[in-house]
Amino acid sequence: MRIRSDVWQLTRDHGDWPQVLVAYRSAVRAMRELDPPGGGPPVEPRSWRYQAALHGRNRPDGLPDTQNGWSACQHGSWFFLAWHRMYLLAFEMLVQRFLDDDEWSLPYxxxxxxxxxxxAVLPPAFRDATTTNTLFTGERSPEMNAGQPLEGLDFLGPALVASLADDTYTTDDGTGSFGGGRRDRPAYSGGEQGSLEDAPHGSVHVLVGGVITDDAGTPLRRGWMGQFDTAALDPVFWLHHANIDRLWQVWLEADATRTNPVEEMAWRDTRFSFPAFDGGTVSWTIAxxxxxxxxxxRYDSVKPPSALRSAGRGGLESLQPGRAQARRPxxxxxxxxxxxxASDATTTIGLSARPARGLESLDEPRRVLLRLEGITGSVCAPVYNVYLNLPENAVPADFPDRLAGTISTFGVAESSVRGREQEGTGVTKVLDITDLQGRLAAAGAWDAQAVSVRFEAVGPEAPAVLGDPGRRPPSRTADLRAARVVVVRA
Ligand SMILES: [Cu+2]
Structure with missing residues (x-):
């Protein structure tokens, strides 16, 4: 049994260059040498840029290039975790062959x-800017390459714990889930993201990608990790996704009652294929x-965060109140x-005035959700915090108890472009506000007639590079919007 290990633990035990990363660096070099010199579309399936193109590659017009099985990554649905598990496994098999070492395993x-x-700091081997270090790239947040920690840990940690507290792998009624919304067929983008895919996964993408600026400091584009079509070019992508793959296992093992949706054929029997080292393909069904x-x-540890462990079985319900109740429409x-x-935008949502249905008259435990539907945009910040009922002119950071949740913008620009194979209708995110609504009501800060929603950008706003920037200059104004924001009782 191979073990995928914690890269920071290896670094602490063995120094900046543990053996697994020395080997990884030389495998990346070998794969990069198979890329066509001087750009152009990759042709050799084992090459670095070809492997990244399997995740995403854009044509000059900004639409995903789907030839050769490229642009196949699955986001915004219950296929997210399974597709990425296979992608990592096929990649790991290639690296093993390049190294002639069938024990080599991706660290996380x-x-x-x-x-x-x-x-939260990028491991030193990825920050070492020596020209021979293939694990380094300048197409990454300059702050993170300088050794600063990931921004926003204060709310990303709780977002991860809340995600791991969600007992449901999938739903098809828009009420949110750990693994993503149900969908009949695979699709590149759009749809309802699972809670693990959103803040814990997407935020690391966009924050590590950061913003690449010109010498005057004008934002030009997101770094590689911030977009589907470039994310897997950054060698740290594979370690980030190994961790997401591990968190799937953490979630499963955290409670014996949890299951994957293996009873559902559209999930279980869906098959994905990837290039094999000797030509041909390797493929798996999700089952x-x-x-x-x-x-x-397996992973060296699948221990859940202590905040989840100390919550215990009863505590899981306090983290996700009402989850254990029978599901209602x-x-x-x-x-x-x-x-x-846009940052600091406030929206007021009128609530149903009928007293029997008003949220204050809740006499039975039900969940209250805030669903952000059809989020689109081309210029946005990496991450947004969503607050409810902030006093006018309040500084959001002064009201951490009114934070409804955190959302990442990874995949939003990709889901906003309309094309032959995609609708361009954006992504959907669901935040559980049951607990927050209860606390606001108890504090006299809940109005049965209306709720106000305020967005706070975390990190600088930057354009996503879609299409030929020479032909279609990216907008400079933040244009993130949701087709609909809904308060739901479930
Ligand atoms: Cu990803």
Missing amino acids: WYAIDPDDPAK EVVDTEALGY PEVVGAATGVAM
């Missing part, structure tokens, strides 16, 4: 470890990858359409 980077915030030990690997109690999400 636990960037948001609520019990060890020091791990074939649900058990990592059957695939030959969700009921929309308020909605606003065309909601601007």
